[in-house]
Amino acid sequence: MTEHIYAHEHPETERRRDGGFTLWFTGLSGSGKTTIAHLVGPAIEERGPIVEYLDGDTVRTHLSKGLGFSKDDRDANIERIGWVAARLTRHGAAVIAAAISPYEETRQKARELVEEWGTFVEVHVATSVEECARRDVKGLYEKAFKGEIKGFTGVDDPYEEPSNPEVRIDTEQHEPEESAQLILQHLEERGLIPAAVASMSVATETKLIAPHGGTLVDRTGERPDDVETLEVVTLTSRELSDLDMIACGALSPLEGFMGHEDYESVLDTMRLANGLPWALPVCLAVETAPSGDRVALADESGKLVAVLDVGETYEYDRAAGGAAGIPHDRRCASRCRAAVRAEAAVPRGTRHGVRAGRAGVPRAGEGPGRDASRVRRARLAPRRRVPDA
Ligand SMILES: Nc1ncnc2c1ncn2[C@@H]1O[C@H](COP(=O)(O)OP(=O)(O)OP(=O)(O)O)[C@@H](O)[C@H]1O
Numbered sequence: 001m002t003e004h005i006y007a008h009e010h011p012e013t014e015r016r017r018d019g020g021f022t023l024w025f026t027g028l029s030g031s032g033k034t035t036i037a038h039l040v041g042p043a044i045e046e047r048g049p050i051v052e053y054l055d056g057d058t059v060r061t062h063l064s065k066g067l068g069f070s071k072d073d074r075d076a077n078i079e080r081i082g083w084v085a086a087r088l089t090r091h092g093a094a095v096i097a098a099a100i101s102p103y104e105e106t107r108q109k110a111r112e113l114v115e116e117w118g119t120f121v122e123v124h125v126a127t128s129v130e131e132c133a134r135r136d137v138k139g140l141y142e143k144a145f146k147g148e149i150k151g152f153t154g155v156d157d158p159y160e161e162p163s164n165p166e167v168r169i170d171t172e173q174h175e176p177e178e179s180a181q182l183i184l185q186h187l188e189e190r191g192l193i194p195a196a197v198a199s200m201s202v203a204t205e206t207k208l209i210a211p212h213g214g215t216l217v218d219r220t221g222e223r224p225d226d227v228e229t230l231e232v233v234t235l236t237s238r239e240l241s242d243l244d245m246i247a248c249g250a251l252s253p254l255e256g257f258m259g260h261e262d263y264e265s266v267l268d269t270m271r272l273a274n275g276l277p278w279a280l281p282v283c284l285a286v287e288t289a290p291s292g293d294r295v296a297l298a299d300e301s302g303k304l305v306a307v308l309d310v311g312e313t314y315e316y317d318r319a320a321g322g323a324a325g326i327p328h329d330r331r332c333a334s335r336c337r338a339a340v341r342a343e344a345a346v347p348r349g350t351r352h353g354v355r356a357g358r359a360g361v362p363r364a365g366e367g368p369g370r371d372a373s374r375v376r377r378a379r380l381a382p383r384r385r386v387p388d389a
């Protein structure tokens with residue numbers, strides 16, 4: 001029959017969304033794959049990626065319905081999971097596969113399929129047969145030992161331990177939560193998920209919805225006595241609006257204008273450097289870097305509205321700004337030559353002031369090098385949402 005299947009004639013696409021990976025749990029029945037996967041999955045989703053679970057029991061209910069536990073059927077099951085995992089990885093998903101997957105060669109095939117599109121992370125949940133039988137959550141080990149179930153992995157069917165898994169978990173040494181943390185740490189170290197963002201303590205204490213990033217910022221303050229003596233930077237109406245929003249917490253958890261690290265991270269990944277999703281840069285562009293470490297910020301009428309502690313000066317990437325056309329950056333490009341970060345600002349009349357801020361100014365000449373294709377992808381999205389300013 002197979003000669004009448006023309007899969008190769010169907011259109012294929014090479015497009016992919018970056019960042020996809022497959023976390024492949026393997027281990028004996030009852031070792032803890034599903035338990036740990038269900039702790040890891042929500043933690044990954046909290047950090048941005050969309051998770052898809054391909055759990056052994058679920059897959060055998062749907063995708064592999066009707067397959068048994070012969071070597072051929074077990075291999076077919078794993079190859080199907082590997083194929084779907086590869087497809088989802090191409091779409092940028094975080095796939096969590098959790099099936100016994102007893103054979104090294106078949107796991108290797110799954111790895112090869114996935115690695116065509118993203119990263120494959122094998123997690124060996126290394127629990128001994130004795131411990132799994134002691135837990136015997138599904139009552140299957142008892143039946144297998146009595147001979148009522150034939151071909152049970154680890155009892156009378158083989159389990160080939162992974163020779164070189166990316167992560168090996170000893171569940172007899174670690175509670176499920178600890179195992180989940182070890183896996184998340186591995187994903188974090190490999191840059192597959194961003195670092196954990198600030199905790200949601202405000203939400204749990206007050207039952208209110210937590211602000212974006214978990215911290216509500218208030219940068220309003222008293223007008224300092226020396227504000228009249230400071231060098232003045234005049235804000236455009238857009239910068240003034242950003243300042244207002246920083247001061248009252250509307251841009252929480254930003255405590256000021258972005259420094260270089262956050263700025264680059266937002267351009268490249270639409271996330272702050274700590275991993276928090278963030279669509280647009282919030283920078284203060286200046287003609288020349290201020291000479292002092294504090295400057296007064298004024299609106300276009302000259303009224304002093306805030307004080308900024310200058311903390312960082314950085315180059316503005318003129319080429320990338322031009323390609324992406326984010327209004328913020330175009331403005332920088334036309335007005336500025338270098339970039340500055342500032343911390344601390346002050347009052348707007350008696351209304352409010354911003355205690356921390358960061359200002360960006362392009363220097364003449366080229367900005368820091370950056371992978372142009374990544375920049376273009378990361379920055380086209382906001383361009384669609386923000387009409388030409
Ligand atoms: N340290 C531990 N880590 C993980 N699971 C543990 C641990 N200690 C006890 N358990 C228990 O072991 C059981 C593991 O069952 P689980 O369904 O997660 O296994 P599984 O590997 O998915 O098995 P199967 O292949 O049959 O689906 C759970 O009931 C869990 O509460």
Ligand SMILES: [Mg+2]
Pocket residue numbers: 033034035055056057098
């Ligand atoms: Mg399971």
